[in-house]
Amino acid sequence: AQSVSQHNHHVILSEAASLELGCNYSYGGTVNLFWYVQYPGQHLQLLLKYFSGDPLVKGIKGFEAEFIKSKFSFNLRKPSVQWSDTAEYFCAVNAGAGNNRKLIWGLGTSLAVNP
Amino acid sequence: AAGVIQSPRHLIKEKRETATLKCYPIPRHDTVYWYQQGPGQDPQFLISFYEKMQSDKGSIPDRFSAQQFSDYHSELNMSSLELGDSALYFCASSPVGSRGEQFFGPGTRLTVL
Numbered sequence: 714a715q716s717v718s719q720h721n722h723h724v725i726l727s728e729a730a731s732l733e734l735g736c737n738y739s740y741g742g743t744v745n746l747f748w749y750v751q752y753p754g755q756h757l758q759l760l761l762k763y764f765s766g767d768p769l770v771k772g773i774k775g776f777e778a779e780f781i782k783s784k785f786s787f788n789l790r791k792p793s794v795q796w797s798d799t800a801e802y803f804c805a806v807n808a809g810a811g812n813n814r815k816l817i818w819g820l821g822t823s824l825a826v827n828p
Numbered sequence: 829a830a831g832v833i834q835s836p837r838h839l840i841k842e843k844r845e846t847a848t849l850k851c852y853p854i855p856r857h858d859t860v861y862w863y864q865q866g867p868g869q870d871p872q873f874l875i876s877f878y879e880k881m882q883s884d885k886g887s888i889p890d891r892f893s894a895q896q897f898s899d900y901h902s903e904l905n906m907s908s909l910e911l912g913d914s915a916l917y918f919c920a921s922s923p924v925g926s927r928g929e930q931f932f933g934p935g936t937r938l939t940v941l
Contacts, residue, residue: 745927756918757871757932764927803870807928814859814876814928815884821870 715740717806719819726794727827734789734822736804745807746787748778752800796828830854832933834919840939841909849904849936853921860902861930862894863918871918877902909940
């Protein structure tokens with residue numbers, strides 16, 4: 714069965730520290746990859762996505778992610794985090810074809826940034 | 829830009845009561861998804877509809893049912909509510925030609941007392 718694993722469940726950083734959140738998926742075919750963010754008390758918002766092309770994608774708020782096909786990974790990065798980045802981060806994968814747009818979700822990583 | 833609308837935003841019910849949650853997708857989005865998110869948990873996929881037909885089913889209890897109407901809005905009906913049903917219920921929608929990208933609504937917070 715397809716699955717998504719996020720390696721870090723809880724991450725605590727100080728402001729200006731660099732961030733990398735790991736995401737690996739299990740599916741051998743073509744995938745569409747997403748990172749969503751959920752700020753405290755808010756709904757899920759798309760941070761960035763990868764469909765094809767340049768494996769390094771840039772999203773909102775200075776986030777980027779790199780798709781490494783050989784490692785089945787789509788890690789999220791930010792060079793310098795801010796207190797406002799405190800949130801829950803979810804990696805999600807769509808491995809369907811045609812009209813199957815179901816997302817397989819990771820369990821999420823809770824990021825706390827200390828001012 | 830138009831977003832996914834959910835109503836009500838908050839709902840308080842007693843055990844064994846019923847509840848109906850509504851979702852209005854972004855215009856021209858043809859797929860609707862329902863998720864349940866318990867406190868501190870990841871979103872659990874419940875059910876989805878594509879062009880008014882059920883397209884996928886997740887961990888939706890038998891006490892719950894859902895449908896998508898001709899105007900593409902969707903309703904999640906929950907009966908015999910239990911304390912464990914207290915959660916945030918998100919609706920998301922996808923446009924035609926989407927590759928899995930989902931746009932989420934603000935959610936309905938259901939509290940069962």
